[in-house]
Amino acid sequence: MNDAVPATAVAPLAGFTVGITAARRADELATMLRRRGAEVVQGAALRIVPVADDTELAEATRALIAAPPDITVATTGIGFRSWVSAADGWGIGEELLTALGRSRLIARGPKARGAIRASGLVDAWSPPSESSAEVLEHLLERGVDGLRIAVQLHGEPLPDVVEALCVAGAEVVEVPVYRWVPPVDIAPLDRLIDAVLGGGVDVLTFTSAPAAASLLARAGERGLRDDLLAALRGPVLAVCVGPVTAAPLEAVDVPTLQPQRSRLGAMVRALEAEVPTRTRSLPVAGHRLQLRGHAVLVDGVLRMVPPAGMALLRALARRPGRVVPRAELLAALPGGGDDEHAVETAMTRLRAALGEPRLVQTVVKRGYRLALDPAADPVPVGGHCLHGDAL
Known part of the structure; x- marks a missing residue:
């Protein structure tokens, strides 16, 4: 696998997945986000x-x-x-x-x-x-x-x-x-909720207060409200078009990002300015790694990484330079399982995706580690750390 994008072509939201809960102007919002490099998942939380x-x-x-x-x-x-x-x-x-x-x-x-x-x-x-x-x-x-x-x-x-x-x-x-009333077809909204809970969404956008309330209500109907709130208070960033829209979320202690002006374009500009700053950057084996939602920047070059590989990389990045046992890495893989060979397979694909095999070192009979540069002093980014990439 060699899905590399040159640094000069890397868009601000490349490597991130953004969820859209809007019904009205959803396609317009999706187009704006895709132009900035984002992957988009749509699940209207209501209809008019x-x-x-x-x-x-x-x-x-x-x-x-x-x-x-x-x-x-x-x-x-x-x-x-x-x-x-x-x-x-x-x-x-x-x-x-x-x-x-x-x-x-x-x-x-x-x-x-x-x-x-x-x-x-x-x-x-x-x-x-x-x-x-x-x-x-x-x-x-x-x-x-x-x-x-x-x-x-x-x-x-x-x-x-x-x-x-x-x-x-x-x-x-x-x-x-x-x-606003619930959508006729609830399946896209359920898929969006599942993607948020499964770590497949980095940012969730809201353009109306009823959409925020409807999302929480649907999660409650499925017995997933607490899990959804935990995600929105942690790895998933909630972005709202303004304070009125944010009110249902802030009422349940979900932090939100809002633009200074309550406009769709302003919200997208605030999102593209903020999200890249919340990533984790590490000096590894003479290179600079920046972890994004489903991709990695290696020395400014975007490299797409499969979900299993990203799961391993996030687990390694939580303790950069330290050995992470195979059993722990196995538990981090999507779908779980009990065959540690799955770790080796995913690791091989991760190294190929990164294009620099030396970034991840094998420690015989113990596990794997990120080859953190000696005397490096990486500083965790404050605020939201997308997908738990903080120490």
Whole structure:
């Protein structure tokens, strides 16, 4: 095996596998990740109910036309556009715009603002942080007692916002523009969960809070919630498009990486900047090894390594320079087994994949070791260490 990629051609995410839980814009995200070298595993954690078929939305829309709101909060651009489009389909689009035009329109972010203006309306205010919390703070500071407020939801309820407004004296009309429900075919999501638990995924991406909640719920249904949480708190990095999306994960103590701006492109750029820094780099036999998810950089050249070989290499890298017994290496191999010959076979393939047989030394009757350079002082990388490559 000689699957080597020259250093000049190594993409930032080459050698890493990224899982996608998104339903909307999943293919766009996958394309962005693949362009940066990543392997991609998709398993949508939910699907969107078409708004035109949503009777709850139709009822809320007609209620607002009959009694227009004093304030309308638009939380997402796609949600606001879908709402207007659905109303057009029901033959009440103009009536809806007239009712909303009488209210003070608040956009949670620039996309919501753009959707409002595209409909011919004018927004009055938008928070710099693009957060629902700042919208709530703004409304409470101005006072909402006795006001009728329409809140366009973004795929899930906003109980804290709604409750706070109601306590402050407002009448709140929740507008469920689109709803998330479990996917019709749950198999891809199950395969993604299994890949995470099996060490086949280095990074898991989330673009909506409902997707995060749905993933945890599905893992719970399968009796795998604790295992999944352990993976997300350890070797697997959770990357979220923003704080709203991250909330269900952070509520169960899962650390997340988030971009400064809640945008898909910004999330991918944050991911490609962060993930390579979390790898382990070791000086071995006069070479520099950097362990990635399913590949290794040898002196800056990417070399693809089969799963069994990566399992052995990770076990050796946990104790660089020290002998690791064959029995311990056998236990590290995918699928286990009790034949130590499997270790020798996997080791032969690993050495061939690395292209430098001297990187791993055989210690007769004892096991194997990484040939750590004398007087080397490798420093573990802080934070997440992908796939347990830390000491």
